[in-house]
Amino acid sequence: MFLVLLIHAALALGVVAARSRLGRSSFAVGAFGPLSLLVWLITNGRSIADGIPHRETIGWVPSLDLVLDLRVDAYALVFLYVIAVAGICILLYAARYFGSDPKVGTFAGTMVLFGGAMVGLVAADHLLAMFLFWELTTITSYLLIGYSDQQESARSAALHAAMVTGGGGLALLAGMVMIGTESGTFTISEILANPPSGSAKMGIAWALVLIGAVTKSAQFPFHGWLPGAMAAPTPASAYLHSATMVKAGIFLVGRLAPAALMAATWWQPTVLSIGFVTMIIGGWQALRQNDLKLLLAYGTVSQLGFLFLLVGSGEAKLLYGGLALLVAHALFKATLFMVVGTIDHEAGTRDLRRLSGLRTSLPAVFWVAVLAAASMAALPLTFGFVAKEAAFDGLVKSGGGLVALASFASILTVVYTGRFLIGAFGRHHPGHEPATPLGPAPRNALVWAPIVLAAAAAVLGLVPGLVAPAIDAAVVASRATAKAGKLVLWPGLVPALGWSMVSLVIGSVLLWQNALVQRATDIVGSASRRLPSADGAFRRSVAGLLSFADRSSGLIQSGSLPRYIAIILLVAVFVPATALFRGGISGGSMPVGGLLEAILGLLIVGAAATLLFTTRRFAAVLLLGGVGYGVAGLFAVFGGPDLSLTQLLVETLVVALFALVLRYLPATFTPARFERTMRLVVAVAVAAFVFLGGLVAFSSRQAAPVSDRYVELSVPEAQGANVVNVILVDFRGFDTLGEITVLAIATLGVSGLVLPIVRSRRESP
């Protein structure tokens, strides 16, 4: 299995590397990826279906418990078969669909990588490894959808898909981490064998996982991205919609539902409600589309809703029909997408109002479409019918009127399937310019790839026993229930048959009275346009986010340097201040201070306060000097004569320097005009923080000062009585070396800045 993943990765890279030489044959080369998967499935599938899961473990960072655990059981087998078969057909189809353009090779590589990620997602037995593959499908699908990067619509559709599924992925990751830490293992098979029990925390975790699956599988209210993803070239749409991407969410809920049911009582009703709402909304929207591809896309949304509730409910009898329907859906939906692609390729449009006369000009395509559409509408003798019977049978046994809801949604399915066929192959609508194929009908993969899939579906429809054992094994692997349902050509006179016949008949009548349906959808459609739609909500939230970002960055990054400094200072004050106040402030035994300190303090504060108001530069410099002298006095009070002397000396030098520079500057400051309040607030905040912080910090000393050793060793080790001097030149001599270096650099800077001025003054006095 690991080898299969490696083959996908290597093919993807190889195809991209050789894209200019391969051109559109890249797809044919890439098809070896799913082919290798198919070979693997055929060689290993029998023992897996017999109930012996295939396991592989590849150490990645074993010390961190990061191992790539692969485990393929019968449940995963169903998904893998679908991925392999659909993948081969679609890639070969794509090799004839595209023109010869090196860029196509990159697309082929992305598609192979996407397929490989899907395989990894299904085969991974470690939650985090599964998540990695999950995100890989998100990223590659973004690239696939946004392939036509010259088109604004393709770019925004890709972004929409990436943001919805990526956001859901984040929720999924959080849920997975919570589940993994709660159960003490990230190995999926162990979690399923020993699921964590219910608690408020686990409830949140499972809700997060559900959000991940709902976004990925385009369930209500996140279904908006899937129709948008139609911007992708048709082969990619076919792959994304039939076998992969959207099936990932179905796979996930089906895989984890047994554990989720143990912890969350709301799981089943929630999954059922989401599924039914999605089913009906998707079917309804499909009735209103004129673009064949969009019609199919909304049909996918509807079908996904059905699959989601069947597979995600965790009931063995529903899971059985769900898996059968999943296989059926992959076969007919991939076929129909390829049919649409061929029509688009030949006629140059997908607008069902314009297409005309395709039945005679593309006869093979027409019959393939009829075959697949019959399966989609679940006409008897098709595999779609067999699968839907199994699903309805499970719903009837679950009771609660579920089957009635599903039957209602099936009416919509019948009607939009009819619209698809009539629209694609019937006459153009009055008032629309007809579009018919120009050249002769193609005789390559554009035609035979859908034929292969449609034929496979037809065979399964007539001999459902071919696939029934695999489905049964999958249900056993997931829910340990054998014979949860049955796949038969003719179910006999059971309630399920009645329900599906009712939806078929009503659907056909509605299709016959098409004008009535159109009027109804128009009326409801114009009314529902005022309701908030998923797509509109997404666009508004993105626009809101951008305008919020614009406004906040405009506020913070205003270009005003004083404001930047103010923001930095406020953050620097408030972050530690919150910690300070959480700990509580106590001054401890801080002495007030002596008379000498008070006098010096008054002097300093007086000078500093005057500095605030003076507008004459020279006065300001003298006041700064005054503050410096006062501080020197305070140093002396605290027992630092060296400090005091240095400070006096340096302060004098600073005043002299200022005096040299001030000769050139105007005598007074321009009075500060703006932002006085802001300055005042920041200044007070900084001062208060320094005072309170000092109060706490100085009264919480616990260890003995390190300098005790300096005092002790000063005379015996360094032969010096002045400890401060000894520290500077001996104990911490390298610090002083650093200080000298700083001074040297500052000197270079000053001379570089000032000497040219001096020179120019000398030349032109």
Added chain:
Amino acid sequence: MSLISLAVAAILFGVGTYLILQRALSRIIIGLGLVSHGANLLIVLGGGFGGVPPILSDGVDPAAVADPLPQAMVLTAIVITFGVTALLLALALRSYLLTGTDEVEDDPEDRRVAREVHPVVEPDPDEDMHEVVA
């Protein structure tokens, strides 16, 4: 350390900050000088209750001397502040002689970014239904 000196250091920080937040370069440099004084004072205060100067001549009790380490650090700091002040003054002078003003201007690029607003793109409902096939 004492409450009075701590308050003095805090006020120096406050006044210094107020001056730094202005636009005249020489005021900013003076503000920076005040903040440096406050910081130096804080470090010395961190050394404890003070004491006799840490010069171990005869008759000085080593237990009664002030903490010498903060003093050594502040000594270094004073000198480095001097270097920085000199460099800033040279910069201010050069800037004044070149631009004729002592004021810090707003960053024009940041101003432009701040004014910029993302356009809200509405999707076109009548997009062509045929995809571009390369």
